[in-house]
Amino acid sequence: MLNIVKREPRYGWGLLNLRDEMNRMFHNFFDEYDQRENFWAPSVDIVEDKNKLTLTAELPGVDKKDVKISIQNNVLVIEGEKKQKTEKKEDNYYRSERFYGKFCRSFTLPSELDSEKIDADYSNGVLTVTLPKSDKVKPRQIEIK
Amino acid sequence: MYLEFYSQVYAPPVEIEESKNGYRISMELPGSLRDDIKVWAEQGILTITGEKKAPFSDSEEEKGSRLMAERVFGKFSRSFQLPEDADTSRIEANFDNGILTVEIPKSEKAKPKDIRIN
Structure with a gap:
Protein backbone atom coordinates (compact mmCIF):
# COMPACT_ATOMS: atom_id res chain seq x y z
CA MET A 1 0.00 0.00 0.00
CA LEU A 2 1.34 3.35 -0.96
CA ASN A 3 0.30 6.58 0.62
CA ILE A 4 0.42 9.79 -1.29
CA VAL A 5 3.48 11.55 0.04
CA LYS A 6 4.96 14.76 -1.20
CA ARG A 7 8.24 14.09 -2.93
CA GLU A 8 10.77 16.01 -4.96
CA PRO A 9 10.47 15.31 -8.66
CA ARG A 10 13.21 13.21 -10.16
CA TYR A 11 14.45 14.37 -13.52
CA GLY A 12 16.60 11.84 -15.30
CA TRP A 13 19.13 9.59 -13.69
CA GLY A 14 21.59 12.18 -12.46
CA LEU A 15 24.64 11.25 -10.42
CA LEU A 16 23.09 12.85 -7.38
CA ASN A 17 20.38 10.23 -7.44
CA LEU A 18 22.88 7.44 -7.92
CA ARG A 19 23.57 6.89 -4.24
CA ASP A 20 19.88 6.69 -3.44
CA GLU A 21 19.31 4.35 -6.32
CA MET A 22 22.16 2.10 -5.20
CA ASN A 23 20.82 1.97 -1.67
CA ARG A 24 17.39 1.14 -2.95
CA MET A 25 18.78 -1.56 -5.22
CA PHE A 26 20.69 -3.31 -2.43
CA HIS A 27 17.78 -3.01 -0.11
CA ASN A 28 15.33 -4.45 -2.56
CA PHE A 29 17.50 -7.08 -4.12
CA PHE A 30 17.39 -9.69 -1.39
CA ASP A 31 13.91 -8.86 -0.15
CA GLU A 32 12.07 -8.89 -3.37
CA TYR A 33 14.16 -10.85 -5.79
CA ASP A 34 11.73 -13.75 -6.07
CA GLN A 35 8.70 -11.60 -6.57
CA ARG A 36 10.40 -9.28 -8.96
CA GLU A 37 10.90 -11.81 -11.66
CA ASN A 38 7.37 -11.62 -12.99
CA PHE A 39 6.33 -8.37 -11.49
CA TRP A 40 7.01 -4.78 -12.36
CA ALA A 41 5.56 -1.47 -11.36
CA PRO A 42 4.69 1.26 -13.83
CA SER A 43 5.97 4.78 -13.13
CA VAL A 44 3.30 7.05 -11.74
CA ASP A 45 2.92 10.80 -11.37
CA ILE A 46 0.25 12.47 -9.31
CA VAL A 47 -0.39 16.16 -9.80
CA GLU A 48 -2.72 18.15 -7.62
CA ASP A 49 -4.48 21.34 -8.54
CA LYS A 50 -7.36 23.34 -7.16
CA ASN A 51 -10.11 21.11 -8.46
CA LYS A 52 -8.64 17.66 -8.87
CA LEU A 53 -5.87 15.14 -8.59
CA THR A 54 -4.53 13.74 -11.85
CA LEU A 55 -2.76 10.42 -11.80
CA THR A 56 -0.76 9.36 -14.86
CA ALA A 57 0.80 5.92 -15.21
CA GLU A 58 3.18 4.83 -17.97
CA LEU A 59 1.88 1.66 -19.56
CA PRO A 60 3.46 1.49 -23.00
CA GLY A 61 2.27 -1.37 -25.15
CA VAL A 62 -0.43 -2.46 -22.73
CA ASP A 63 -3.81 -3.34 -24.16
CA LYS A 64 -6.64 -1.25 -22.73
CA LYS A 65 -8.58 -4.45 -22.07
CA ASP A 66 -5.82 -5.74 -19.80
CA VAL A 67 -6.01 -2.85 -17.34
CA LYS A 68 -8.42 -2.79 -14.41
CA ILE A 69 -9.05 0.20 -12.16
CA SER A 70 -11.05 -0.15 -8.99
CA ILE A 71 -11.74 1.94 -5.94
CA GLN A 72 -12.80 0.73 -2.56
CA ASN A 73 -12.62 2.45 0.82
CA ASN A 74 -10.56 5.29 -0.59
CA VAL A 75 -7.97 2.93 -2.04
CA LEU A 76 -7.45 3.17 -5.77
CA VAL A 77 -6.05 0.02 -7.34
CA ILE A 78 -4.60 -0.17 -10.84
CA GLU A 79 -3.74 -3.65 -11.98
CA GLY A 80 -3.21 -5.46 -15.21
CA GLU A 81 -0.83 -7.28 -17.41
CA LYS A 82 1.63 -6.27 -20.07
CA LYS A 83 1.71 -9.09 -22.54
CA GLN A 84 4.57 -9.81 -24.83
CA LYS A 85 3.53 -10.11 -28.45
CA THR A 86 3.50 -13.67 -29.77
CA GLU A 87 7.02 -14.88 -29.54
CA LYS A 88 8.34 -16.62 -32.60
CA LYS A 89 10.70 -19.44 -31.95
CA GLU A 90 13.15 -18.55 -34.66
CA ASP A 91 13.67 -15.02 -33.38
CA ASN A 92 16.91 -14.18 -31.62
CA TYR A 93 16.95 -11.61 -28.87
CA TYR A 94 19.95 -9.35 -28.79
CA ARG A 95 18.91 -7.16 -25.97
CA SER A 96 15.86 -6.93 -23.80
CA GLU A 97 15.39 -4.08 -21.37
CA ARG A 98 11.63 -4.03 -21.36
CA PHE A 99 9.57 -5.67 -18.64
CA TYR A 100 6.52 -7.79 -19.16
CA GLY A 101 4.04 -9.42 -16.86
CA LYS A 102 1.52 -8.52 -14.24
CA PHE A 103 1.50 -5.28 -12.33
CA CYS A 104 -0.51 -3.89 -9.48
CA ARG A 105 -0.32 -0.61 -7.64
CA SER A 106 -2.57 0.84 -5.02
CA PHE A 107 -2.89 4.36 -3.68
CA THR A 108 -4.60 5.61 -0.58
CA LEU A 109 -6.57 8.65 -1.60
CA PRO A 110 -7.40 11.64 0.50
CA SER A 111 -10.99 11.40 1.64
CA GLU A 112 -12.12 14.66 0.09
CA LEU A 113 -12.35 13.20 -3.42
CA ASP A 114 -15.59 12.69 -5.22
CA SER A 115 -15.30 9.00 -6.04
CA GLU A 116 -18.44 9.09 -8.21
CA LYS A 117 -16.82 11.34 -10.77
CA ILE A 118 -13.53 9.52 -11.30
CA ASP A 119 -12.61 9.28 -14.95
CA ALA A 120 -9.95 7.22 -16.75
CA ASP A 121 -8.45 7.50 -20.20
CA TYR A 122 -5.71 5.59 -22.01
CA SER A 123 -3.82 6.98 -24.95
CA ASN A 124 -0.29 6.82 -26.33
CA GLY A 125 0.73 4.34 -23.66
CA VAL A 126 -0.26 6.59 -20.77
CA LEU A 127 -3.16 5.95 -18.43
CA THR A 128 -4.68 9.12 -17.00
CA VAL A 129 -7.04 8.93 -14.04
CA THR A 130 -8.79 12.14 -13.10
CA LEU A 131 -9.96 12.35 -9.51
CA PRO A 132 -12.09 15.45 -8.90
CA LYS A 133 -12.27 16.92 -5.43
CA SER A 134 -15.67 17.10 -3.87
CA ASP A 135 -17.31 20.51 -3.76
CA LYS A 136 -17.00 20.66 0.01
CA VAL A 137 -13.23 21.11 -0.04
CA LYS A 138 -12.88 23.33 -3.09
CA PRO A 139 -11.64 26.80 -2.23
CA ARG A 140 -14.52 29.19 -2.10
CA GLN A 141 -14.67 32.90 -1.69
CA ILE A 142 -16.91 34.23 0.97
CA GLU A 143 -18.58 37.48 0.36
CA ILE A 144 -18.71 40.03 3.13
CA LYS A 145 -22.19 41.24 3.62
CA MET B 1 29.29 18.92 -17.85
CA TYR B 2 29.26 15.19 -17.37
CA LEU B 3 26.66 15.50 -14.68
CA GLU B 4 24.63 17.88 -16.73
CA PHE B 5 24.61 15.48 -19.66
CA TYR B 6 23.17 12.66 -17.64
CA SER B 7 20.54 14.73 -15.98
CA GLN B 8 19.20 15.94 -19.29
CA VAL B 9 19.31 12.97 -21.60
CA TYR B 10 17.83 9.65 -20.68
CA ALA B 11 17.74 6.29 -22.40
CA PRO B 12 14.33 4.68 -22.82
CA GLU B 18 16.45 -10.63 -35.07
CA SER B 19 14.36 -12.73 -37.39
CA LYS B 20 15.09 -14.41 -40.71
CA ASN B 21 14.13 -11.29 -42.64
CA GLY B 22 15.41 -8.49 -40.50
CA TYR B 23 15.91 -6.78 -37.19
CA ARG B 24 13.37 -5.07 -35.00
CA ILE B 25 14.04 -2.42 -32.38
CA SER B 26 11.17 -1.49 -30.11
CA MET B 27 11.42 1.39 -27.66
CA GLU B 28 9.07 2.39 -24.87
CA LEU B 29 8.06 6.03 -25.20
CA PRO B 30 4.81 6.40 -23.29
CA GLY B 31 3.16 9.75 -23.79
CA SER B 32 5.55 10.90 -26.48
CA LEU B 33 4.07 12.25 -29.63
CA ARG B 34 4.95 10.96 -33.06
CA ASP B 35 6.19 14.41 -34.06
CA ASP B 36 8.63 14.58 -31.17
CA ILE B 37 10.55 11.49 -32.29
CA LYS B 38 13.27 11.43 -34.94
CA VAL B 39 14.80 8.26 -36.40
CA TRP B 40 17.65 8.20 -38.86
CA ALA B 41 20.39 5.93 -40.14
CA GLU B 42 23.79 7.21 -41.11
CA GLN B 43 26.92 5.25 -41.88
CA GLY B 44 25.58 2.09 -40.36
CA ILE B 45 24.40 3.74 -37.15
CA LEU B 46 20.73 4.06 -36.32
CA THR B 47 19.85 6.91 -33.99
CA ILE B 48 16.57 7.59 -32.23
CA THR B 49 16.24 10.97 -30.55
CA SER B 57 4.73 23.34 -16.83
CA ASP B 58 8.00 23.47 -14.94
CA SER B 59 7.17 26.46 -12.77
CA GLU B 60 7.82 26.32 -9.03
CA GLU B 61 4.14 26.49 -8.35
CA GLU B 62 3.40 23.40 -10.40
CA LYS B 63 6.34 21.47 -9.00
CA GLY B 64 5.05 21.87 -5.49
CA SER B 65 1.79 20.25 -6.42
CA ARG B 66 3.35 17.05 -7.76
CA LEU B 67 2.50 14.57 -5.03
CA MET B 68 4.22 11.68 -6.73
CA ALA B 69 6.94 12.03 -9.34
CA GLU B 70 8.30 8.82 -10.79
CA ARG B 71 8.00 9.51 -14.48
CA VAL B 72 11.04 10.78 -16.30
CA PHE B 73 10.71 13.54 -18.86
CA GLY B 74 13.13 15.30 -21.12
CA GLU B 84 26.51 -5.31 -42.09
CA ASP B 85 23.58 -7.14 -43.60
CA ALA B 86 21.08 -4.42 -42.62
CA ASP B 87 19.42 -2.67 -45.54
CA THR B 88 19.33 0.95 -44.42
CA SER B 89 17.40 2.09 -47.47
CA ARG B 90 14.26 0.20 -46.45
CA ILE B 91 13.98 1.01 -42.73
CA GLU B 92 10.45 1.53 -41.50
CA ALA B 93 9.31 3.10 -38.25
CA ASN B 94 5.94 2.94 -36.57
CA PHE B 95 4.58 4.49 -33.39
CA ASP B 96 1.66 2.90 -31.62
CA ASN B 97 0.42 2.79 -28.02
CA GLY B 98 3.57 4.39 -26.67
CA ILE B 99 5.90 1.95 -28.44
CA LEU B 100 8.17 2.97 -31.30
CA LYS B 111 19.45 -13.74 -46.77
CA PRO B 112 20.01 -17.50 -46.61
CA LYS B 113 19.49 -19.07 -49.99
CA ASP B 114 19.04 -22.68 -50.94
CA ILE B 115 21.26 -23.76 -53.77
CA ARG B 116 19.95 -26.35 -56.07
CA ILE B 117 22.28 -29.14 -57.06
CA ASN B 118 22.21 -29.57 -60.77
Missing part, protein backbone atom coordinates in the same frame (compact mmCIF):
# COMPACT_ATOMS: atom_id res chain seq x y z
CA PRO B 13 14.29 0.88 -22.59
CA VAL B 14 14.56 -1.02 -25.87
CA GLU B 15 14.25 -4.52 -27.16
CA ILE B 16 16.20 -5.78 -30.16
CA GLU B 17 15.14 -8.90 -32.01
CA GLY B 50 13.42 13.08 -29.30
CA GLU B 51 11.83 14.70 -26.37
CA LYS B 52 9.31 13.39 -23.92
CA LYS B 53 7.54 16.51 -22.82
CA ALA B 54 6.07 16.82 -19.38
CA PRO B 55 2.32 17.41 -19.51
CA PHE B 56 2.66 20.20 -16.96
CA LYS B 75 15.32 14.65 -24.09
CA PHE B 76 16.31 11.13 -25.01
CA SER B 77 18.79 9.70 -27.44
CA ARG B 78 20.01 6.22 -28.29
CA SER B 79 22.24 4.96 -31.08
CA PHE B 80 22.69 1.46 -32.38
CA GLN B 81 25.41 0.07 -34.60
CA LEU B 82 23.67 -1.85 -37.37
CA PRO B 83 25.02 -5.16 -38.61
CA THR B 101 8.98 0.03 -33.55
CA VAL B 102 11.76 0.28 -36.12
CA GLU B 103 11.98 -2.52 -38.67
CA ILE B 104 15.29 -2.96 -40.42
CA PRO B 105 15.16 -5.53 -43.21
CA LYS B 106 18.17 -7.62 -44.13
CA SER B 107 19.55 -7.01 -47.59
CA GLU B 108 18.63 -9.59 -50.19
CA LYS B 109 22.24 -10.58 -50.58
CA ALA B 110 22.55 -11.57 -46.94
Whole structure:
Protein backbone atom coordinates (compact mmCIF):
# COMPACT_ATOMS: atom_id res chain seq x y z
CA MET A 1 0.00 0.00 0.00
CA LEU A 2 1.34 3.35 -0.96
CA ASN A 3 0.30 6.58 0.62
CA ILE A 4 0.42 9.79 -1.29
CA VAL A 5 3.48 11.55 0.04
CA LYS A 6 4.96 14.76 -1.20
CA ARG A 7 8.24 14.09 -2.93
CA GLU A 8 10.77 16.01 -4.96
CA PRO A 9 10.47 15.31 -8.66
CA ARG A 10 13.21 13.21 -10.16
CA TYR A 11 14.45 14.37 -13.52
CA GLY A 12 16.60 11.84 -15.30
CA TRP A 13 19.13 9.59 -13.69
CA GLY A 14 21.59 12.18 -12.46
CA LEU A 15 24.64 11.25 -10.42
CA LEU A 16 23.09 12.85 -7.38
CA ASN A 17 20.38 10.23 -7.44
CA LEU A 18 22.88 7.44 -7.92
CA ARG A 19 23.57 6.89 -4.24
CA ASP A 20 19.88 6.69 -3.44
CA GLU A 21 19.31 4.35 -6.32
CA MET A 22 22.16 2.10 -5.20
CA ASN A 23 20.82 1.97 -1.67
CA ARG A 24 17.39 1.14 -2.95
CA MET A 25 18.78 -1.56 -5.22
CA PHE A 26 20.69 -3.31 -2.43
CA HIS A 27 17.78 -3.01 -0.11
CA ASN A 28 15.33 -4.45 -2.56
CA PHE A 29 17.50 -7.08 -4.12
CA PHE A 30 17.39 -9.69 -1.39
CA ASP A 31 13.91 -8.86 -0.15
CA GLU A 32 12.07 -8.89 -3.37
CA TYR A 33 14.16 -10.85 -5.79
CA ASP A 34 11.73 -13.75 -6.07
CA GLN A 35 8.70 -11.60 -6.57
CA ARG A 36 10.40 -9.28 -8.96
CA GLU A 37 10.90 -11.81 -11.66
CA ASN A 38 7.37 -11.62 -12.99
CA PHE A 39 6.33 -8.37 -11.49
CA TRP A 40 7.01 -4.78 -12.36
CA ALA A 41 5.56 -1.47 -11.36
CA PRO A 42 4.69 1.26 -13.83
CA SER A 43 5.97 4.78 -13.13
CA VAL A 44 3.30 7.05 -11.74
CA ASP A 45 2.92 10.80 -11.37
CA ILE A 46 0.25 12.47 -9.31
CA VAL A 47 -0.39 16.16 -9.80
CA GLU A 48 -2.72 18.15 -7.62
CA ASP A 49 -4.48 21.34 -8.54
CA LYS A 50 -7.36 23.34 -7.16
CA ASN A 51 -10.11 21.11 -8.46
CA LYS A 52 -8.64 17.66 -8.87
CA LEU A 53 -5.87 15.14 -8.59
CA THR A 54 -4.53 13.74 -11.85
CA LEU A 55 -2.76 10.42 -11.80
CA THR A 56 -0.76 9.36 -14.86
CA ALA A 57 0.80 5.92 -15.21
CA GLU A 58 3.18 4.83 -17.97
CA LEU A 59 1.88 1.66 -19.56
CA PRO A 60 3.46 1.49 -23.00
CA GLY A 61 2.27 -1.37 -25.15
CA VAL A 62 -0.43 -2.46 -22.73
CA ASP A 63 -3.81 -3.34 -24.16
CA LYS A 64 -6.64 -1.25 -22.73
CA LYS A 65 -8.58 -4.45 -22.07
CA ASP A 66 -5.82 -5.74 -19.80
CA VAL A 67 -6.01 -2.85 -17.34
CA LYS A 68 -8.42 -2.79 -14.41
CA ILE A 69 -9.05 0.20 -12.16
CA SER A 70 -11.05 -0.15 -8.99
CA ILE A 71 -11.74 1.94 -5.94
CA GLN A 72 -12.80 0.73 -2.56
CA ASN A 73 -12.62 2.45 0.82
CA ASN A 74 -10.56 5.29 -0.59
CA VAL A 75 -7.97 2.93 -2.04
CA LEU A 76 -7.45 3.17 -5.77
CA VAL A 77 -6.05 0.02 -7.34
CA ILE A 78 -4.60 -0.17 -10.84
CA GLU A 79 -3.74 -3.65 -11.98
CA GLY A 80 -3.21 -5.46 -15.21
CA GLU A 81 -0.83 -7.28 -17.41
CA LYS A 82 1.63 -6.27 -20.07
CA LYS A 83 1.71 -9.09 -22.54
CA GLN A 84 4.57 -9.81 -24.83
CA LYS A 85 3.53 -10.11 -28.45
CA THR A 86 3.50 -13.67 -29.77
CA GLU A 87 7.02 -14.88 -29.54
CA LYS A 88 8.34 -16.62 -32.60
CA LYS A 89 10.70 -19.44 -31.95
CA GLU A 90 13.15 -18.55 -34.66
CA ASP A 91 13.67 -15.02 -33.38
CA ASN A 92 16.91 -14.18 -31.62
CA TYR A 93 16.95 -11.61 -28.87
CA TYR A 94 19.95 -9.35 -28.79
CA ARG A 95 18.91 -7.16 -25.97
CA SER A 96 15.86 -6.93 -23.80
CA GLU A 97 15.39 -4.08 -21.37
CA ARG A 98 11.63 -4.03 -21.36
CA PHE A 99 9.57 -5.67 -18.64
CA TYR A 100 6.52 -7.79 -19.16
CA GLY A 101 4.04 -9.42 -16.86
CA LYS A 102 1.52 -8.52 -14.24
CA PHE A 103 1.50 -5.28 -12.33
CA CYS A 104 -0.51 -3.89 -9.48
CA ARG A 105 -0.32 -0.61 -7.64
CA SER A 106 -2.57 0.84 -5.02
CA PHE A 107 -2.89 4.36 -3.68
CA THR A 108 -4.60 5.61 -0.58
CA LEU A 109 -6.57 8.65 -1.60
CA PRO A 110 -7.40 11.64 0.50
CA SER A 111 -10.99 11.40 1.64
CA GLU A 112 -12.12 14.66 0.09
CA LEU A 113 -12.35 13.20 -3.42
CA ASP A 114 -15.59 12.69 -5.22
CA SER A 115 -15.30 9.00 -6.04
CA GLU A 116 -18.44 9.09 -8.21
CA LYS A 117 -16.82 11.34 -10.77
CA ILE A 118 -13.53 9.52 -11.30
CA ASP A 119 -12.61 9.28 -14.95
CA ALA A 120 -9.95 7.22 -16.75
CA ASP A 121 -8.45 7.50 -20.20
CA TYR A 122 -5.71 5.59 -22.01
CA SER A 123 -3.82 6.98 -24.95
CA ASN A 124 -0.29 6.82 -26.33
CA GLY A 125 0.73 4.34 -23.66
CA VAL A 126 -0.26 6.59 -20.77
CA LEU A 127 -3.16 5.95 -18.43
CA THR A 128 -4.68 9.12 -17.00
CA VAL A 129 -7.04 8.93 -14.04
CA THR A 130 -8.79 12.14 -13.10
CA LEU A 131 -9.96 12.35 -9.51
CA PRO A 132 -12.09 15.45 -8.90
CA LYS A 133 -12.27 16.92 -5.43
CA SER A 134 -15.67 17.10 -3.87
CA ASP A 135 -17.31 20.51 -3.76
CA LYS A 136 -17.00 20.66 0.01
CA VAL A 137 -13.23 21.11 -0.04
CA LYS A 138 -12.88 23.33 -3.09
CA PRO A 139 -11.64 26.80 -2.23
CA ARG A 140 -14.52 29.19 -2.10
CA GLN A 141 -14.67 32.90 -1.69
CA ILE A 142 -16.91 34.23 0.97
CA GLU A 143 -18.58 37.48 0.36
CA ILE A 144 -18.71 40.03 3.13
CA LYS A 145 -22.19 41.24 3.62
CA MET B 1 29.29 18.92 -17.85
CA TYR B 2 29.26 15.19 -17.37
CA LEU B 3 26.66 15.50 -14.68
CA GLU B 4 24.63 17.88 -16.73
CA PHE B 5 24.61 15.48 -19.66
CA TYR B 6 23.17 12.66 -17.64
CA SER B 7 20.54 14.73 -15.98
CA GLN B 8 19.20 15.94 -19.29
CA VAL B 9 19.31 12.97 -21.60
CA TYR B 10 17.83 9.65 -20.68
CA ALA B 11 17.74 6.29 -22.40
CA PRO B 12 14.33 4.68 -22.82
CA PRO B 13 14.29 0.88 -22.59
CA VAL B 14 14.56 -1.02 -25.87
CA GLU B 15 14.25 -4.52 -27.16
CA ILE B 16 16.20 -5.78 -30.16
CA GLU B 17 15.14 -8.90 -32.01
CA GLU B 18 16.45 -10.63 -35.07
CA SER B 19 14.36 -12.73 -37.39
CA LYS B 20 15.09 -14.41 -40.71
CA ASN B 21 14.13 -11.29 -42.64
CA GLY B 22 15.41 -8.49 -40.50
CA TYR B 23 15.91 -6.78 -37.19
CA ARG B 24 13.37 -5.07 -35.00
CA ILE B 25 14.04 -2.42 -32.38
CA SER B 26 11.17 -1.49 -30.11
CA MET B 27 11.42 1.39 -27.66
CA GLU B 28 9.07 2.39 -24.87
CA LEU B 29 8.06 6.03 -25.20
CA PRO B 30 4.81 6.40 -23.29
CA GLY B 31 3.16 9.75 -23.79
CA SER B 32 5.55 10.90 -26.48
CA LEU B 33 4.07 12.25 -29.63
CA ARG B 34 4.95 10.96 -33.06
CA ASP B 35 6.19 14.41 -34.06
CA ASP B 36 8.63 14.58 -31.17
CA ILE B 37 10.55 11.49 -32.29
CA LYS B 38 13.27 11.43 -34.94
CA VAL B 39 14.80 8.26 -36.40
CA TRP B 40 17.65 8.20 -38.86
CA ALA B 41 20.39 5.93 -40.14
CA GLU B 42 23.79 7.21 -41.11
CA GLN B 43 26.92 5.25 -41.88
CA GLY B 44 25.58 2.09 -40.36
CA ILE B 45 24.40 3.74 -37.15
CA LEU B 46 20.73 4.06 -36.32
CA THR B 47 19.85 6.91 -33.99
CA ILE B 48 16.57 7.59 -32.23
CA THR B 49 16.24 10.97 -30.55
CA GLY B 50 13.42 13.08 -29.30
CA GLU B 51 11.83 14.70 -26.37
CA LYS B 52 9.31 13.39 -23.92
CA LYS B 53 7.54 16.51 -22.82
CA ALA B 54 6.07 16.82 -19.38
CA PRO B 55 2.32 17.41 -19.51
CA PHE B 56 2.66 20.20 -16.96
CA SER B 57 4.73 23.34 -16.83
CA ASP B 58 8.00 23.47 -14.94
CA SER B 59 7.17 26.46 -12.77
CA GLU B 60 7.82 26.32 -9.03
CA GLU B 61 4.14 26.49 -8.35
CA GLU B 62 3.40 23.40 -10.40
CA LYS B 63 6.34 21.47 -9.00
CA GLY B 64 5.05 21.87 -5.49
CA SER B 65 1.79 20.25 -6.42
CA ARG B 66 3.35 17.05 -7.76
CA LEU B 67 2.50 14.57 -5.03
CA MET B 68 4.22 11.68 -6.73
CA ALA B 69 6.94 12.03 -9.34
CA GLU B 70 8.30 8.82 -10.79
CA ARG B 71 8.00 9.51 -14.48
CA VAL B 72 11.04 10.78 -16.30
CA PHE B 73 10.71 13.54 -18.86
CA GLY B 74 13.13 15.30 -21.12
CA LYS B 75 15.32 14.65 -24.09
CA PHE B 76 16.31 11.13 -25.01
CA SER B 77 18.79 9.70 -27.44
CA ARG B 78 20.01 6.22 -28.29
CA SER B 79 22.24 4.96 -31.08
CA PHE B 80 22.69 1.46 -32.38
CA GLN B 81 25.41 0.07 -34.60
CA LEU B 82 23.67 -1.85 -37.37
CA PRO B 83 25.02 -5.16 -38.61
CA GLU B 84 26.51 -5.31 -42.09
CA ASP B 85 23.58 -7.14 -43.60
CA ALA B 86 21.08 -4.42 -42.62
CA ASP B 87 19.42 -2.67 -45.54
CA THR B 88 19.33 0.95 -44.42
CA SER B 89 17.40 2.09 -47.47
CA ARG B 90 14.26 0.20 -46.45
CA ILE B 91 13.98 1.01 -42.73
CA GLU B 92 10.45 1.53 -41.50
CA ALA B 93 9.31 3.10 -38.25
CA ASN B 94 5.94 2.94 -36.57
CA PHE B 95 4.58 4.49 -33.39
CA ASP B 96 1.66 2.90 -31.62
CA ASN B 97 0.42 2.79 -28.02
CA GLY B 98 3.57 4.39 -26.67
CA ILE B 99 5.90 1.95 -28.44
CA LEU B 100 8.17 2.97 -31.30
CA THR B 101 8.98 0.03 -33.55
CA VAL B 102 11.76 0.28 -36.12
CA GLU B 103 11.98 -2.52 -38.67
CA ILE B 104 15.29 -2.96 -40.42
CA PRO B 105 15.16 -5.53 -43.21
CA LYS B 106 18.17 -7.62 -44.13
CA SER B 107 19.55 -7.01 -47.59
CA GLU B 108 18.63 -9.59 -50.19
CA LYS B 109 22.24 -10.58 -50.58
CA ALA B 110 22.55 -11.57 -46.94
CA LYS B 111 19.45 -13.74 -46.77
CA PRO B 112 20.01 -17.50 -46.61
CA LYS B 113 19.49 -19.07 -49.99
CA ASP B 114 19.04 -22.68 -50.94
CA ILE B 115 21.26 -23.76 -53.77
CA ARG B 116 19.95 -26.35 -56.07
CA ILE B 117 22.28 -29.14 -57.06
CA ASN B 118 22.21 -29.57 -60.77
